[in-house]
Amino acid sequence: MALAGVRVVELAGLAPAPFCGMILADFGANVVRVDRTKAGASMDTQARGKRSVAINLKTSEGVSLLRKLCVQSDVVLEPYRKGVMEKLGLGPEDLLKENPSLVYARLTGYGQSGMYATAAGHDINYLAMSGLLSCLGRSGEKPYAPLNLLADFAGGGLTCALGIVLALLERTKSGKGQIIDSSMVEGAAYVGSFIWKSRAIGLWNRPRGENMLDSGAPFxxxxxTADDExxxxxxxxxxxxxxxxxxxxxxxxxxxxxxxxxxxxxxxxxxxxxxxxxxxxxxxxxxxxxxxxxxxVLSLDQVSSHPHNSDRASFVKDSNGEESPRPAPLLSRTPAQACVNPGPLIGEHTVEVLKEYGFKSSEIEKMLTAGVVECSGVKAKL
Incomplete structure (x- = not known):
């Protein structure tokens, strides 16, 4: 696969970062999700192809362990608010000193600078700040957000994945890593470039909901239909x-x-x-x-059985029978391969991953006993 051999450390977060990590995993990257210990069940619904390591970051030993994983990896994917990683001594400047070829991706709502850099928010807030939300809605109605697709996933996870792949490509020339400041506000706005660029030709010069592409045109x-479809x-x-x-x-x-x-x-x-x-x-x-x-207009339950989608095998089922879209786009020589196994339990692969990163069984046992790490699921062979 296209990203085979690329090591990614994904710090557990919500929606956008897990989607970014899943994209990388789908196309062959070795993605390790770092979860907190005693976290209960994972809320990551986009964990296919990933493995989980559970680390207690409230201990200095846990922070030291995470540092070792990061500096031995190609990519760090970090979804925290500005300053969180710096407080742990794991900011990009610190890690790049130890591994100058590291690609450090920071995926946040408002970016790493500006008056909202440390503010909380969600897709609807980022979409509002991008300018796009003002364009969405029927004539005479208030603006509405189309699920949480535009900022979280298009402007966030997908755009961040593009940034990571670009940085990895550039690294093949320079040998150097870099920091990616991925703002969902800016990512969503960039996805909406057509809106800005086409205003001059009259596509968006009427009020919301009265233009050709925003539900204004009857065609x-x-x-x-008669059967309520x-x-x-x-x-x-x-x-x-x-x-x-x-x-x-x-x-x-x-x-x-x-x-x-x-x-x-x-x-x-x-x-x-x-x-x-x-x-x-x-x-x-x-x-x-x-x-x-x-x-x-197909429902989620209908979409895979439509003849067109069925012919292309556009949707896949995991080992539990749950259906989801196949990775896109299709590559002719190195296509993605969606993992059919369910997402990992928190800490399921702790021992396995630490061994791959060079830790000895005795070191791992000591960390398990001290509560620095956790290993869930089947008892691991040390």
Whole structure:
């Protein structure tokens, strides 16, 4: 796999950092998640392909151990607020002195500088600060956040993974590591670059919910069908719009012009009534094989069984039968391989990993006895 041989230490956190770590693991990196001892059950739902070491960071021995793991690794992925690692003496400047080739990724909401650098927040706050939240919502309604996808995962975990891969690539030339300051505010804003860049051509010069791509246009929206399902319509270009009207059996000459903004509410009413006259399956029989840009709105339970997704094996099941998306994108020579084993228990691989990092059985036994580390699950062979 593409990242085979890359050692990653991921400090346990919520949503964005685990997703970043899962991406790296999916593509072959050796990802070790460092959990706190006495932490109970893990909340990491994106732990496939990772191993867990449980370390008591309230002890000097635990901090020293984490330092040794970090400086022997290629990447450190850290999700804490600004200053937490520095208080432990494990900030990037300290670790890079011992391992100049280390890539130290800091994934936070607001970044490592600025007035909010130490403030708490969540996806909705970062999205609000990025400017994107102001664009999301129906006409006349308040802004709404689309789950926690844009800041946590697109602007956070995915963007941070890109930064790590870029730093690893650059390291092949310079031999040097570097610090990655991954801000979810900035990452989300960067994902939304199209919004900024296309304002000048008139795509976003109307109020929220009244533009072509934000639910304003009736030919770019979702519609309820007779069986209480939905279809998604994206017939923007004239040639696609004509095929949409043909499938709906509507005469273009009897309708308002496609780009008449003032007539969009009436056009939406007509489309709504027409789509509500048939079931989703009926509409798919009409539109599949055309370029009308009409697709079913699939539930999470339906998506893997759709013929297109099924043909591509776009979703995988783990050993417990739980389904999730296959890693993307597909690489022709070194494709990712999603681990089918469930995520690790906290501390499940403590002994195994410490041995790989050069610790002797006697040293590990001593740390276990002193409570510096924990090993969960099946009793490890020392």
């Amino acid at each position: 770019y929206d979702t519609y309820r 939905h279809v998604a319509v994206g017939a923007i270009e004239p040639q696609f719009y004509k095929q949409l009207l043909q499938g709906l059996k509507l005469d273009e000459d009897q309708l308002p012009p496609q780009m008449s903004f003032s007539d969009w509410p009436e056009l939406r009413r007509i489309f709504s009534e027409r789509f509500a006259s048939k079931t989703q399956a009926d509409w798919l029989r009409i539109f599949d094989g055309t370029d009308a840009c009409v697709t079913p």
